[in-house]
Amino acid sequence: MKIMGRRIFTAELLPGMPDTIGRKPAKAEHAPPARTLDEAITRSHDIIAEALDRYPIVARHALLSGGNDSTLMLHLVQPYLDSSEHDAVVHVNTGIGVEETRQHVRDVTRAWNLPLRELHPRDSYDDLVLGQVIARSGKNAGIRPVWKGFPGPAGHGVMYRRLKDEPLQRNRAQVIGTQGRTRKVLYLAGMRWGESQRRMRNAAEIDQEGGIVWCSPLVHWTNAQMAEYRRTRLLPQNEVSAHLHMSGECLCGAFAKPGELDEIEFFYPRTAYRIRSLEQRVKAAGIPACKWGQKPVGQCAPKPGSIAGRLCSSCPAPLQGQTDLMDIWAQQGLLTQPLPQGRAA
Template sequence: MTSRSKRKRQLVDMFPGMADRIDGTPPKAEAEPEALTLDEAIAKSHAMVDKVLAAHPVVATIGLFSGGNDSVIVNHLFRQRVDAIAHVNTGTGVPETTQHVRDVVAAWGLRLHELHPKNSYADLVLGRVLSTRGKNIGRQVWKGFPGPAGHSVMYRRLKDEPLQRLRAQIVGTQWRTRNVIYLGGMRWAETDRRFRNAEEVDREGSLIWVSPIVHWTDAHMREYRARHRCDLPHEHAPHRLCHPDVLPLNEVTVHLHMSGECLCGAFAKPGELDEIEFFYPHAAKPLRELENEAEAAGLSACKWGQRPPGERTRNRPTGRLCSKCVDPEGQTDLLAEWRESGLITTDQYDTFTRPDAA
């Protein structure tokens, strides 16, 4: 049994006002987590941001909104305290997620920074991006579809670089006296990686990463959703924005159990592209076409979501904004789940999983 499975408790709803806490002490926690009610957890989240604002000259507080279930709570909670929202449109995600973010931010009356990477995912996969610095200048940054070993390259190029560019635009040349806060949705209770590595506050030069709900448990998250999401028996408005203070819902997270804003495939689960294709064929189509291009170019790593030949398993960090990126080894085969639930027949499962199916 893994340490995560030991800590993971059965999903049960708390009674209103019931306290809950993280099991164990995260290595990077400032103090041992205490049992908190949801209202106490909310107060601690605001106090965390207040402390940073009091200690540093901050010129902008930006909420990071991927469209996922955790980031929507962070931004809903702080929507009256942020100066703007940032969403990284990686160019390789489900378009409905980006549209969800646009619609929600507009409904909140906030400014949206929709960021785009300089290098496209397709150019990275096909080896068209060359290094412009250091001893590797002129060499390919990456080639082929990434496995876990390539995730750091994809994260840096598709997500981190656009966010660093936004920070530079806001701070300008006064980086010694001007700071930007990025509010993210990392939580210790998400995964073993998050439990080990997530920090409440992480300063990176003039950029201050704050994870205000890092101490929230899964039960806190469920209670917050129950408190703020519209579940009335009526025809819901798009994104369930049925009244001004409601917590939005991204339908992509219902179907895929992730935000889908980035489909780099580095930590894809078995059958994940089939699942994406089932619900969002228009999002899977360019990935299938890129597979054909990669194969035609003679790349050995020419299949999305498959560990490249010869790649060794390593315990690598996944990046601040990649909460659902975990090593796929040992995870559930989605196609097998579909077969067991009756969504597909045994014959269809055999067809999808035979060696020549791709």
């Protein structure tokens, strides 16, 4: 397949051929062995069983971003979502994403007859960038906003904690309250070591965090295994992932690439209009950081490995000089079809 002067070579493993992660992830006790797809599936169920045996789990929540990886994960873990009145699929509606992804989540859960909890952050993205969210604790409580302007890389932690982590923590509290020692919520997530260098460093099969037990049953899966599973199970695909090569459920812009908003506008003009309208409001408020996806002048980049946000698979820290979207997508194995005729990245 030739795209914009580059030839992308893809090689698929035949069904049943062994496949594995190329090196040992930092949080893995041993390097993942070569596995067939069936063996990878078996290992996934073993990981979930280990989490259920190790902790007093009272609710199982499958986190569905709307991306194709999380859809595959949900398909695999459906049998675990019927043993408690609290079991459900959970989607965090950050308020700054592509509406078509949210609808995809609703359509999939409805088609599979699964209960859906659609969570919303207490503080909106608009209020955060407009500087209208005042600190509630610490030395700046009641005095200063927690953030002002569109985030660059240094603002990603704030956006993640406010837009994703806060709703998930509130959801956990609704189920178990303060009984985190004796009751746990299992969050099943689609994180994989093969996704990015950050996931290779930080993702674990099972990771307890207070009253939450994070479980990543696909953590050892490779791109080839994911593709084979989708092909043989005929899973529904999110058109947003096909167009933008990300789920689009959160467009905070902290690690947006050059030209990304133009790409969004081409496929989803309503979403881009919403972002550009917010740019005008931020500019009118006299806030210097008034351009979505641009690092504010003078903002320092976060230290490698310090980026918060275990669920943000599309927010890796950019490499120096890495500005070409097509190169990034090719390296991640995401180029599955050419761009529309005459459309440049």
